[in-house]
Amino acid sequence: MSKPLPLCVDLDGTLVHTDMLLESFIRLLRQKFLYIFFIPFWLLKGKSCLKHKLAEKVSIDYGCLPYNQKLITYIEKEKKKGREIVLVTASDKIIAKGIATQLGLFDEVLASTDGLNLKGEKKADALVERYADKEFDYIGNETVDLAVWKHAATAISVNSSRSLRRVLSEFDKVEYIETDTEKSFFRSSIRALRPHQWAKNILVFVPLLLAHSYFDEAQVLSTLLAFISFCLCASAVYIFNDLMDLDADRRHPVKKNRPFAAGDLSILSGLLLSVLLLGLSAFLAFNISLGYALVFAVYFLTTTAYSLGLKSVALLDVFILAGLYTLRVLAGTFSADAQASFWLLAFSLFIFFSLAMLKRYSELYNLERRGKKRILVRGYSTDDKEILALLGVASGYISVLVMALYITTPEHMVAYRKPEFLWIVFPALLFWISRIWLLASRGQMNEDPVLFALKDVPSYFIALIAATGVVLAI
Numbered sequence: 001m002s003k004p005l006p007l008c009v010d011l012d013g014t015l016v017h018t019d020m021l022l023e024s025f026i027r028l029l030r031q032k033f034l035y036i037f038f039i040p041f042w043l044l045k046g047k048s049c050l051k052h053k054l055a056e057k058v059s060i061d062y063g064c065l066p067y068n069q070k071l072i073t074y075i076e077k078e079k080k081k082g083r084e085i086v087l088v089t090a091s092d093k094i095i096a097k098g099i100a101t102q103l104g105l106f107d108e109v110l111a112s113t114d115g116l117n118l119k120g121e122k123k124a125d126a127l128v129e130r131y132a133d134k135e136f137d138y139i140g141n142e143t144v145d146l147a148v149w150k151h152a153a154t155a156i157s158v159n160s161s162r163s164l165r166r167v168l169s170e171f172d173k174v175e176y177i178e179t180d181t182e183k184s185f186f187r188s189s190i191r192a193l194r195p196h197q198w199a200k201n202i203l204v205f206v207p208l209l210l211a212h213s214y215f216d217e218a219q220v221l222s223t224l225l226a227f228i229s230f231c232l233c234a235s236a237v238y239i240f241n242d243l244m245d246l247d248a249d250r251r252h253p254v255k256k257n258r259p260f261a262a263g264d265l266s267i268l269s270g271l272l273l274s275v276l277l278l279g280l281s282a283f284l285a286f287n288i289s290l291g292y293a294l295v296f297a298v299y300f301l302t303t304t305a306y307s308l309g310l311k312s313v314a315l316l317d318v319f320i321l322a323g324l325y326t327l328r329v330l331a332g333t334f335s336a337d338a339q340a341s342f343w344l345l346a347f348s349l350f351i352f353f354s355l356a357m358l359k360r361y362s363e364l365y366n367l368e369r370r371g372k373k374r375i376l377v378r379g380y381s382t383d384d385k386e387i388l389a390l391l392g393v394a395s396g397y398i399s400v401l402v403m404a405l406y407i408t409t410p411e412h413m414v415a416y417r418k419p420e421f422l423w424i425v426f427p428a429l430l431f432w433i434s435r436i437w438l439l440a441s442r443g444q445m446n447e448d449p450v451l452f453a454l455k456d457v458p459s460y461f462i463a464l465i466a467a468t469g470v471v472l473a474i
Contacts, residue, residue: 004083005153006131009075009106010140011089011096014158017066017180017263020091023246024054026267030244032057033308048092052114055092062102064250066263070179071139071158075105086110088127088138088148090119120147127151139177143167188259189273192242193235200450201230203325203348204332211338212415212474219336225284226292226335230328232281233300239274241307243267253370291334299327314379318356325352343406350399351433355449357392358436361385362445369443389441396433403429416473424469432462 012019028035035057042050079085087106089096096111110126112118118126124147127136138145138152141159149155149171156175157168168174204226213219242249242260249261259265278300285296303324311317326348333340360380368382380388404426413419435458439445446452453459 004081006084006086006136007075007078008086008088008110008127008136008138008148008152009071010138010145011087011091011099014139014141015068015071015087016099017068019267020089020095021051021054022267022271023060023065024051024058024092024095026243026246027058027060028054030308031059046115046117048112048117049114051090051092051112051117052094055094060095060098061247061251062098064247065099066250066261067103068158068179071177072103072105074177079105084108086136088118088123090117090123120144124148124151185265185269188264189269192239192259192265192270192273193277194238195231195235196451196454197234197238198231199454200325201227201234201328203328204230204335206329206344207332207338207341208336210341210344211336213336213338219338222288222337223332223335225288226331229281229284229288229296230299230331232277232284233296236274236277236281237300237303237307239270239277240304243270243274244307289334289337292331295327295331295334299324299331302327312379314384317379318353318360321356321359322349322353325355343402343409347399347402347406350395350402354392354396354399354433357388357395358440358445358449361388361392362440362449364388365440365443365445389437393433393437396437397430400426400430400433418473421469421472424472425466428462428466428469432459 009015012021025039038053039050042053075085084107085105086108087096087100088110090112093109093111093113096109100106100109110118110123110130116122127138127148128151133151134153136152137154137156138148139156139158140148141157143164145157146167149157149168154173154175155168155171156177157164158177159180160168160176165176205223208214208219208223239260242258245255246261249255249258255261260267260270282296282300285293302320306317306320306324310320326345329344329348330340332338364380364382364385368385407413407419407422407426416422436445436449436452446455
């Protein structure tokens, strides 16, 4: 009985639902940001040099990569038949060996080195030299693999497109492996934008409403453009943040299903989409007003710094989150050409500090419930839950106190026909803050309190009661 042919397996897009060069680039941004200025010089020496330098500089958690599990099962079955399994990839050898060690499936690894980019024809030449023409089977997934398939005994294509199948139909022996249900790029992109998070940007309308300028068409239009600008910018930042958090998201029981973590969207798509959204949002910002554009720039720079590392600094992260919410309100004062209110900004800072603390508390609670005690997450340990709750509840109650003082201030009372009705807002807000913290202490809170409020029916009733008080006061 003849020995079965070696089975050669591609990596990027085949064995993993991602591109390891871009994975390395993203980690360089997160782990060693200043090295990005060396990239042009590495690239001048060739793409293989770039791959090797990136692989040397970054640390990758190979255990949480988005592996093609069905393909791995297929490879395991072939290995049991006595076949030699070889990982053949254009990714750098450092990364290829790390993945091979993680999976424990491969007898040998052929990969790019500093000076050799093992892709296309070069990959084909390496396999022909090692095994001879038509003396190996090759698993790939894209057009560049055609150069290798021409020399393979069997061309095995994973999740191939219709256009690639048309080309492969001319080959003598072809096998198709469908491991994934077809996923819509459009739907995955919409998920990556997180449109449900746009609700947070309604805050830009608050200064317009408090100034009673809701019938001023120019100010309403300007504020609407500000809202759109913030939504586009927020989505751009969410995408960038997801790319920076790939490893953490892939280890998370829920976040692992996000489009980039799961490999439903490529890293390149994310980078391009983020730049496009940011460009559009900046264009709108500079067409609203200079003051608004400056606040917008501060918001973007702060949230980018948060994504790149400040999110891991305990306490500073929640101050930044609270500040980002408050910046939305401040931006609304410029878009509506309204006067910035000390009371409004103070209220915003305290209420959103409380919600940011609630978010961290819920994350730690869920972590502890999964049995992961004393693990540091973004600078916090599960032992910090109690102090975070104290700080969060106190800040929430202070925001209620600020509102009460605002209501009793004579210069603000004259802006309302019946200011006494504003007291309806006071107990409603106090009840809502107390309730969400009570639910959090019971483990019934989503890790994002804003998302929780959007799905929580009692929160809508409380908001309706508060809104009724404001309308009656006006």
